[in-house]
Amino acid sequence: MHLDWTALGRVAAVSIGATATVVVVFALGVLGLARLEGTRAQQGGTSALGLTQATLCFLACAAVVGYGIYLIVPPLHSWRVFH
Incomplete structure (x- = not known):
C-alpha cells in the first residue's frame, strides 16, 4: 500500500485552515452579539x-456547515437546484 503523503498533508492543511476560519468567524458573530x-x-x-x-457571521457558518453536509451525503449530489 502506497500513501501519497503530499496529498495527505494538503488535506490536513486545508482542513485545519477551514476549521480555524470557521471558529474565527463564529467568534466574530459572538462578538457582534456582545x-x-x-x-x-x-x-x-x-x-x-x-x-x-x-x-452575517452566523449565516457564513451555517453555509459552511450546509456545504459540508452536501459533500458528505451522496444523494444530495444528484439533486440540483438549477437545471
Missing part, C-alpha cells in the same frame, strides 16, 4: 452594526 447586548444595556437602544455582524 456588542448588541452591550449597546442595549448602556443606551437602551440597539446596535445595527452588532446585529449585522452577528447575522
Whole structure:
C-alpha cells in the first residue's frame, strides 16, 4: 500500500485552515452579539452594526456547515437546484 503523503498533508492543511476560519468567524458573530447586548444595556437602544455582524457571521457558518453536509451525503449530489 502506497500513501501519497503530499496529498495527505494538503488535506490536513486545508482542513485545519477551514476549521480555524470557521471558529474565527463564529467568534466574530459572538462578538457582534456582545456588542448588541452591550449597546442595549448602556443606551437602551440597539446596535445595527452588532446585529449585522452577528447575522452575517452566523449565516457564513451555517453555509459552511450546509456545504459540508452536501459533500458528505451522496444523494444530495444528484439533486440540483438549477437545471
